[in-house]
Structure formats: C-alpha cells, structure tokens
Amino acid sequence: MRKHVETWGPATVANWGPGYDLMGAAVSGMGDRVTARWEPNGTGQIQIEAITGDQGKLPLDPEKNTAGVAAQEALRIIGVTDKDVVLTLHKGLPMGSGLGSSSASATAAAWAVHQLCESDLPREALLPALLKAEAAVSGWHADNVAPALLGGFAFIPSYEPLEVLQVPGPNELWITLVKPDISISTRDARQVVPTEISLKQHTHNAGHLGGMLISLCRGDVPRMGRAINDSIVEPARASLIPAFYEVKAAALEAGALGCSISGAGPTLFAVSNDENKAHAIADAMVETFRTQAQMDSTPTVTVIDNEGARLLQSS
C-alpha cells in the first residue's frame, strides 16, 4: 500500500445534444485534484481535512460531500476496515457550470482511495461508488462520472443493470467551452426537462444520437458534429442561458460543426476539427455573450481526455 497519493478527476461534457443522460466525455486540462493519506487509528472511515478552491462553499462532512461519499464507498468496495483515509480536495472546476464539477471531485477521490490501496480492482468496479456520490448531489445519472473515471466518451445503454461502453475520442476533435458568468444548479436544470415528449421528438433525438455514435466509432468528426441536434432538452434549457441561440449561431457561423449546452449548463460547448477554428469559435462566442447578453464569459479550447481518472504522484 502507498503512503500518500495525489489524483486527478477530469471535467466532463455530458449530453452532447441528443444524448441526455446517456453519454458524456472527459476533456483535457480541467478537473479536480485530491490528495489522500492513511490515518492508522481508524475503522475504514473517510475524513476530509481541507478543501481548497471552493470559496468555502463545500462541507467537510464526508457524508455531505460528493468526494467523501465516493471515497467512503470505494473504501467499502475495496474492503478496508482497519484504518481511515484522510482527503484534501482541491477544486479546479467551478461549481454549477455544467462541466461535471461534482463528478470530477468524486472521481478523483474514489481513484485516490483505489491508488492508495494499490487495489487491483478494474476501474469499472468503482462506478457504483461514483453513481452513489452523484445521486447525493444531483440525481442518479452516470453521464459525467463514467467518462471522468474511464476517459474518452462513455455511453450508457442501460441503467438497470448499469452498462457502460467506452469509445475513445478522435484525435482531431477540438472542443470549445464557453462558460457565461452565471451558475445553474443541476437540480434546477433537470426540472425544466419535459417528462412527456412526442414520438417525433424521440425519433429525431434517437436518430441523431445513433448517427453520432456511428460517426464516433468511425472517427468521422464532421459527421459527429452535425449530429449535435437535440429536440428535447436544449429547447427546454435554452431560456436558462441569456442569448443562448445567438451565441450558438455565432459558433456555427465561426465554423463549429455543432454546438449545444454542456450537461446542465450554463457552459456551452462547440466542436470543430481544427485548433485555430476552435479558438476563433471561442472568440465569436465570448463576443456574442458580451454584446447580446452584456455578460462576461470564460473560454477554453481543449480536446478529449482519453485517460480519465489518473494518479498524479505518490509516495
């Protein structure tokens, strides 16, 4: 067993337009860190020593903190009962941004326990721990935690029983993320999603989702981008984001292959197959938020993280 580890849980973009609750992907360079060490006088409990980067908003009580819940459940799955684990959570992601902030914390924490124990359980064995953590803050959905843990795109064909199919992201897929300066809670964003839809909306979304998945399997980025076309969730959530349609139009005008809301929002994502274009799209989106909604926004250009949860250092 290791004495000390530092781990990483990546940010994730969920839904991808027509894939509500069914798919997400990990992105590079944005995420949360967790450090963990043993406390020998213990009984298999998690303690959270400190949290940085959260502006004091998150509770240290491990039962009320997504990282604590995930780590506790991971420790239970691995079967440690004779000592405690002490965590420090370093938030790198803004909360309520639609980038899987809670799932990044949960993933980094569960992976910290896994790596501290030098467990030989496969990554997938930690998924129930992450789902439980996510359920504690925003409901029973795997479209952030599965890709954060496994890397690449994760598709969830079934929740009962839970199944996850991992699909690596194509190299030439560039992602522009623009976060306007507001926050939306996942809980609120879920409440506006309709519970009844027309069969026509279903075939529209299922068709575009299927086209996206075939294109991803084939590495066809332009075809994949065109499939970002959602008749169910985007229309319901658009009104939560000032100037949504104008910013989306600006992204497409600047060369985006597709654009929609990342997870519960308010971050928008746009895809392209060229780094320079990805930056031009970012500029156009930020400018449109400024002129059409008098709102500041933060752009990031990134790519798919095909690795997922990872060990940063250990001793």
Add this chain to the structure above:
Amino acid sequence: MRKHVETWGPATVANWGPGYDLMGAAVSGMGDRVTARWEPNGTGQIQIEAITGDQGKLPLDPEKNTAGVAAQEALRIIGVTDKDVVLTLHKGLPMGSGLGSSSASATAAAWAVHQLCESDLPREALLPALLKAEAAVSGWHADNVAPALLGGFAFIPSYEPLEVLQVPGPNELWITLVKPDISISTRDARQVVPTEISLKQHTHNAGHLGGMLISLCRGDVPRMGRAINDSIVEPARASLIPAFYEVKAAALEAGALGCSISGAGPTLFAVSNDENKAHAIADAMVETFRTQAQMDSTPTVTVIDNEGARLLQSS
C-alpha cells in the same frame, strides 16, 4: 444499354427493437425479382406486364404499384424520356408479413431500371425513388428501402435532410424469422404506436439503440442481441400477434440473444450467434405458436445480406 435484366430486392427486417423508423437490415435468400426490357415506342413510362406470386392481389397500374412507382421515379432520375420500360414482378415475399415486401418489390424494380440503363449513378441516388414508392403504400419511412437497396444494416439519422449510414452485418449474426399465419397491414400497425411517450421510454430506447449501434460497429453480436429491448413500439404491437410474449420467451429460452417484431409484424425475428442455435430457436417458436395460439407458422433461418439490390442476369 442492356436489352433485358433480371434483378433482386431482398427482404428486410426493420426496427430491431429500439430502432423504430430508424434502422433495418437486408436478409439473405428471401426477396422479390423483377425482369425488365425496353419498349422502344415510348416516352419514359413504366408498364407492368405481369405479376406472379401475388395471388392476384396487386394492381398492374404502375401508379398504384410500389414497383411501378419506384421504377417510374428511377427512370425520371436517370433521365430516359424516349422509350418505355416493361416490367414483370415476381413476388417471393408474402405481403403484410413485416419483411419489407413492398420495399423489396420497389428496390428490385428501381434497380432493374438502373441496370437496364447501365446508369453510373450511385445506389444512393435511387433512395428518393424508393421512399416515394414506400410512401404510396405505407408512409414515409426508409428503414426497409435503404437496407434493401444498400445491403447490410442501414441507419437513418435524419429524414430532413435524408441521411443513411450503412453498417455491414457481422458474419456470425444468425437470424431466425418466424411468420405466424396471419397478416397485419403496415398502416394498421403504425396506428397503434403511441404519438406521445415518456422521457423515460425515450432514454430507455435511445440507450438500447445506441448500445446496439456501437456493438454493430464492433461486431459484438452478443451485446448487439441484448440491446433488442424496446419500451415503445413492441408493447403497443404485441397484442396484434397472438401469444407474442410466450413465443418471445420461448426464443430466449432456446438461446436467442434477443427477439422482437420484424417491422410492422407479424413476423418475429430472433438473433443468435450460432446456426444450430438459430434452428433450435425456430423450432421452439413454431412449437409455441402451435401450442399457445393454435396457429401455424413458417420459420426461416438466415443471415444478413450485405449486398442489397443486385443484378441476377442480363442480356
């Protein structure tokens, strides 16, 4: 230009459980044939000289016959205006069986015109002709005509604009088809499909459909078979088929990876990855129709036809 051609349009299995209106696949050994020759004194019109195998049920009027409509539209697309084409249609498929009988006729007829003209248009150019023919008898759907024309599985991400993605069928995918001795019109079968569904039904079906497509792209037949799980259309149509759930249970019990209704029914399809198992499944399904519904049924064991419309002979 050729003087005479004989062509083949294969039977198709549509829907595949969760893929209502979105996917179908061509199957081997079952289909309709068309022979075609020129009538030099003409103006680009289709004439239907004879139809065999239809028990006198189909009209010779080319405007009222799916083969006639498809052939006429193909001739228009190819641009022939100075002679007529004379067709004979040989029905090999029973009508109202859920095996794409009308689309097999339309496909064979349009391909006969294409081959008679020795046109260099790609196959996809004939899709609008086939959609128009299908619309004349059962509505605007491409999930039979696209795979009949192109072979393999065809997925339709979008109808406006029409897009088709072809995915070859895996070699080890065996299909058991069992047609009970009743017939259902596509029009009637479509009327029982709900026009409003719950979001939960949508995510259930879209999830299983996505899992099926990823599995097809990977050639993972067991995973593909398990994804045949439909919460929208099968429950609505099951009551049209006597003893449906008993026959499906018998198929799964006999080793089927999945089982549902082929197209609008009443034919049931079951998938497996072994020829002997496919025959055992057929026996179990026929026996269950007999004992549970006092009904005769016709079994066929087949595989995916990756070729689609083809030329059988020419002079």
